Amino acid sequence: MKPDNPILSGLALVAGLLFLSPVLYSIWMSFQTSTAYYTGTVHFTLVNYEVAVGQYNFARYLFNSIIVSGAVTVIGTVFATMAAFAFARFTFPGNNLLFAATVATLMIPSHISLIPNYLTLADAGLLDTYAGLILPAISNGFAAFFLRQYIRGIPRALDEAAYMDGATPMKVLWRVIVPIAKPAILSMGLYIFIGEWNNYIWPLVATSRENLYTLQVGLAHLYRLNPGEGLIDWPLVMAASTISLLPVILGFVLVERHLIRGITMGAVK
């Protein structure tokens, strides 16, 4: 990275802040009392967070989002890695067909499965359960595709050496492939996590019990509880919004590069 002209850096910083200003301001607003906000004074407070967590159950929504996104990420990443390993390393009847079926899921709009998945989970008695929120989101064709490409780039000699030593395929995957493919696997895990954290339409249809709301559904709900122009308690709504935004923003700051690599590798190469 080259050092830059300080004026340019300053301008870029200002432009970036301006671009993000609605979000940044909403975070700032969440620390204001609503009376202070409407009268234009400044009064730092945590009261909106207390109300969001105490009166509106946002701690529970946060917990639900963590459970659901966490489970989807872990299981989804494991399944995608296993499949990617088989697709990359074994020749077996159906390999190409199954891989094609995996990649084709990228083209299939998820909304076609909305009603059927609702019915499937209703039949299984899984609406309004964590399982109902988690199961339909687990398969991730993109992650399997991406990891297969990555694993194909790892020299086969490494696997063969391990097989010589009597390792099972499971051991080869776990001891040889996973350690080498770790950056790619982490990228995909992150990608799955963010996608699921921000998922809205499925939790919306799959939950009717309030204590199973994820953050996104809870936030949309809280926002709607406050209808009518001018009556909305914006600082409270922004506190709830910040609770939903902050984990992803913090994660983003830490791992932006991995994320960008993930999406560009999928799209460009």
Added chain:
Amino acid sequence: MLRKLTPYLFVLPLMLFIAVFTYIPIVTSVDLSFRQWDFMSADKPFVGFDNYRVLFRSDAFWNSLWVTTVFAVISVPIRLGLALWFASALTRETFARRILRGALFLPSVTSTVSIAVVFSWVFATDFGMMNGLLGVVGIDKVRWMQNPDLALGVLIFINTWKQLGYDVVIYIAGLQAIPQELYDAAAVDGGKKAHVFRRVTFPLVMPTTYFLLVISVIEAFQVFTLVDVMTRGGPAGATDLLVNRLYQIGFTLFDIGQGSALAVLLFVLLVGLAVFKSRVLGRRVHYEA
């Protein structure tokens, strides 16, 4: 024997979930689209193409198709134009450019519900940011979300704001793939900036443009969260995009047959576009070689 089974055991979990939650639902949707059902009744009588007929006769469906098309036709060129402009300016890695790139990219990974809520405030009539800024230059309050002529425009604006960074990142990757020699050659020939852009950058980044064009059209046809949180299709159907229509028919009117018919149409439309995309991408590989 066990050796032969090994690869299948590794792909089984993924394939099982793909089958149950992606492929079987396609078949189910097609089947349901030929039936009349409301989630409740015990039987689901076969009604042939009735659901499609009802859909094609309803103004709401055509309005929704129209609104979605307008959304795509306006938002996609703006997104791509802006993205290419930003990407050209941000290709070289420097500290300032990294900051700006990060700022642009951030919204594409953040929650659409949060963004919808934040922008509901930005475009609120009273105490909103936009009207506040306009007030400074003496312009009267605009009722952004209640005005049918403005509400869709506002949604397009927000969607562009959210997705722009993604497009920029993809464009940067595309631009970086252009061999530097071409620019050097153009510089030796004394090419002007605009000229170099028109004759070198733009044609060589065309495959990326195709890619982004198709995926952003596909995306435009799947917008739901912004609509659901901000307008629920209103005012007067002005923002009633297709997935919102699907959700309304299926989950508020409980007309499963008609909802499924709409889902099947959407599926055919988007898979058609996606197939078109992979053809174009196929050409792109050829292009590079």
